[in-house]
Amino acid sequence: MSKRKAASNEVAKVASIFTKKAKQQIPSDDGSQKSWKFVCWNVAGLRACVKKNDFKEILAEKPDIVFLGETKCKEWPPEMEATFENYTKTLVVSTEKNGGYAGVGLLSKVAPLSVVKGIGETEFDSAGRLIIAEFTNFYFIGAYVPNSGAKLVALDKRERWERLLLEKIKKLDSEKPIVYGGDLNVAHNEIDLKNPESNRNKTAGFTDQERGWFTDLLAAGFRDSFRQLHPDDKTYSFWSYMANARSKNVGWRLDYYVVSERIMENVKRSDILTEVLGSDHAPVVLQIDL
Template structure:
């Protein structure tokens, strides 16, 4: 496992490739807010998503923080600017494919103390896959994890990402609790996908390596909130566009909230918004009270 001991602290900084800054429309976090609601959603292209969804289901949840993955855009669409006009906004733009690849964004009713964009390694940060936001009570880490690819061609690269990320999570949780959410691109257990046998070690997201990396992260002192609160529930967050997979509920649970063990008891809700359309992923919601 020596290849997975890479330290994020020694990785080169790439702040210069990101030009978008936080729009501080919201008040700064002063520690007074104790009840927080999060929504994470892989939108599979934000401009396309706002044409399919008016985000009314998201807004109905009255989220304090919204994290969007796979945004594929260089600026916030007007629809998002209008619907979330009172939120601070942070957009991490991919430098690949003229911004039309990967990318993540965060909207927050309470402005974070600090924002860090990227994991700190050029192999990944040109795609814009990570936001770390520090608040008084916690760190929020929003991620769109690299896919291991067709025929697992990117599995080794995925391993390097996991090494960097888990070291960073370990460091942060020693300082204050961590809430880690987004499309983590792994089905951890057999219950987390419809057809485990036909996909085992053949399909990205359900290899022994990816599942093992997730287990290692949990063993460092983290909890998969949905599985903890719904130990037997078969519910998915992703369905292929092929073969009417969503209508048949042939899916995968790829989107998660993982929290530091010591705050798991503070989690009041961890759910999948299966009925929300607009992407091949469903949004996920977390409610926590500090």
């Protein structure tokens, strides 16, 4: 190979590296973007999920922000790094069970102004359950809300979470509108689960207390976007792995987008992607002008 050709190849290689880096540069939020699409999904273990689902259905939605709950991992799986190469990535890792418990992650096409990990109390933050991302025109809060447990043993703990969350979300809402999404672990009304009578005050997610805390949240100036747009829809977002619950559609609606009341009129779409497999939860999608 001639020296001239070798030099030319080296220049091309360097140019390729710089081009690749340029493609991966994530723009910062400057407030100019008005239409936003969110996808939230409890993946029930991200490493297991990526073996079952290649996220093409999620990418087909062309989301600006993707929030993942119950990630159960200490680092992003290689598949996610490649699939979402043009997104900023923030992983909140649990300090419990060597990172293999709870945990949440945020991917965004536009870099947030700031990111806060956690609700501010060690009791909950050791599990990695909350992430708050500030953008120019809104706050996004992504949560994997604590479950009240078998026989409701953790109901008191759940109450402490709800009180902390309500205080925090009201404070943030006084600054900018809120989009609060994720697995909120409550079926607010009878329409939100297949068998309300057999689960009432017996099963976590459908106690009078949990439903009441969600009512308190809405009363503080927020709206359940899916229920506002689909008042009579019996679509669920979670199905137990037991007894073929998903194929029989014996489910619960546990995954939500709650938005500030003043921006509810800007919601263009709030849906559950029931056909997407890979977890015992389905992803939920929100499109809104902000």
